[in-house]
Amino acid sequence: MPVKGVFAGGRASSAPLVGQASEPTIFELSVPGRSAYSGRNTEVPEWPIDAIEAHLRPEAVELPEVSERDLVAHFTRLASRNYSVDLGAYPLGSCTMKYNPRFADQVAAMDGISGVHPGTPENGIQGWLEIFSVLESYICAITGMAAATLQPPAGAAGELTGLLLMRAYHRSKGRNPQKVLIPDSAHGTNPASVTLAGYNAVTVPSGPDGLVSVDGLRQLVDEDVAGIMLTNPNTLGLFETEIVEILELVHSVDGLAYYDGANLNAIVGIVRPGDMGFDIVHSNLHKTFATPHGGGGPGAGPVAVAEKLARFLPGSLARVAADGSLGWFVPEESIGRVHGFYGNAVVLARALSFMQYLGGDGLKRMSELAVLNANWLKSRIEDSYFIPYGQVCMHEFVASAANIKKQWGVRALDIAKSLMEEGFHAPTVYFPLVVEEALMIEPTETESPQTLAALAESLIHLAELAEGNPEVLAAAPARTPVRRLDEARAARKPILTEDQRTG
Ligand SMILES: Cc1ncc(COP(=O)(O)O)c(C=O)c1O
Structure with a gap:
């Protein structure tokens, strides 16, 4: 139709609205049967120079200067303190934090x-x-x-x-x-x-x-x-x-x-x-x-x-x-x-x-592997964690630390923080709200069987540790660049300036 x-x-920005x-x-509502991306047209739009000049500052802005060497060192130091999808598994349920291939960066650039x-x-x-x-x-x-x-x-x-x-x-x-x-x-x-x-x-x-x-x-x-x-x-x-x-x-x-x-x-x-x-x-x-x-x-x-x-x-x-x-x-x-x-x-x-790049078959395979990985991980840890909805899952599943909390006082948050010590990103916690002490785990399709096995081992190890050493989990993380943060306070009262931080 x-x-x-x-x-x-x-221009799209000046597109008139209806009427x-x-x-x-x-x-016709049909897709143009065109070939590949045809590249950039070199035509440059004409901008009204007077209007631009009227908005320019009369003098240069005073910005602090720093050498390239110091700047590179600063960002390299910061980057090495960060945990990212490029570093390892990031099983943050609901967020699909999978590895993003480099060719997409090349296209974007x-x-x-x-x-x-x-x-x-x-x-x-x-x-x-x-x-x-x-x-x-x-x-x-x-x-x-x-x-x-x-x-x-x-x-x-x-x-x-x-x-x-x-x-x-x-x-x-x-x-x-x-x-x-x-x-x-x-x-x-x-x-x-x-x-x-x-x-x-x-x-x-x-x-x-x-x-x-x-x-x-x-x-x-x-x-x-x-x-x-x-x-x-x-x-x-x-x-x-x-x-x-x-x-x-x-x-x-x-x-x-x-x-x-x-x-x-x-x-x-x-x-x-x-x-x-x-x-x-x-x-x-x-x-x-x-x-x-x-x-x-x-x-x-x-x-x-x-x-x-x-x-x-x-x-x-x-x-x-x-x-x-x-x-x-x-x-x-x-x-x-x-x-x-x-x-x-x-x-x-x-x-x-x-x-x-993946094509139709590749995209289907992507989803199949995401589902397979989640089910494999779920069945691997289900003797250690309560899985409230145990049926076959799709790309993610929700485990609960409610039993561990009841027996040993160790919460979902303690498990999540301890997983960081094990070299993994934490899963999503306390969501969805319908599950008590929820640990929402989404391994994604991009992790290898070896990485998935290591993640499972770590989760099982933490459940065992909870039994004999709950205080270790309660104190985690101990070896990360920053320890446990007051996240609610940080969100509500963020310190946004250097002066506030040192003052
Ligand atoms: C089920 C569901 N709906 C909606 C959203 C919202 O998406 P966004 O964070 O891009 O706004 C999310 C985010 O992860 C989600 O998991």
Whole structure:
């Protein structure tokens, strides 16, 4: 079905929103069958020099000077104190902290990728437009959806975008339902996004198996339901088994089904949210496709939608114009833009390079190995740790230190801090909230069998140590550059200046 809209013309940043452009052009919602990235156009946009000069400072800024030698020594010292994905296993559940291959860095550093000014007009960024359009087609192929926006800069930003699309859909039908259903195991960003979008979050209980309780859901579904947000695999690392029934219930009141695809790493090439019947799906490219997740970004949370929602997508989208060139296009009923320029463009280029490098079979293998590694590690440690939901897991699983705490007073936090002494990054702790003393472990597909075996040995060793020497775990870490921090205080009252630190 063709989606009506307008070609914005010129720069993405100045793209007119719906109704502002004079000559709408109808285009077919299809992916351009183009070849490889065509590179950077050398045409440089003209900038109004007077305007720039008016904003220049009259005198130079006084900056402290430091020699290159001292600067290199400073950063090398800092880097050697850090634990990173390049150093070893980083089993931080829910975050997919996998190794990011070097070729993605090389792609990101290419002049045509990193050297382009975001304000460059369309005719100067044909290669970039091709990257966006091909990546959109890949995301649609992976998720089973019809069209996608690449603008949202994170998973949470994708959630907000998806909820605004949900509202646009209901408004187009003259409806204004107020409730969005969210399972109790969901990531905290789900209810936060729902509130930010002006909806009311309603909690759906999980059953004893850790999956959405269909009976519980049935009690909550009424005409005021705008939709459901479902994470799959859920944050316990479990694949929701009652999807058909859940979606039938929500669709029966014309609610929309939103798929939180942050855990896409488990399912690429195996199942697709679109085939399951979902209407909206965000994916965290920064977890699954070659960009580290953490440190606050940058990330990318594209939102893909079913055909019936394509006309509401944020502008601008890269599409083929009548003359065969690629241009910026704004769908007729667009909700407006959700990010400046093209989103976090370099993250998008990294993701595309990763998808093209691995290909369809390679991406499927990636997910299969992620699931295999998690199940292997789970079965290796299950005699030492209580696993509250013991069924076959997907790419991650949740262990509990509740028994160890009860017997020896050793908490999940003590295990996590002690694991750092063993040479590994800590797993996620105390999340999801439905598990007491949770240790959420996601080994990812990039660790070797030897590394996984060593990680398992360390976890087992710590459980044994808890029995005879709980005080050692309580005092850990002892050999890291900094000992145990008061993380809550550091977050609430950060010391941001040297003066404060020494004063
Ligand atoms: C299940 C789930 N949903 C949403 C998010 C939010 O993604 P982001 O941190 O990119 O905003 C995460 C983050 O890891 C997640 O695990």
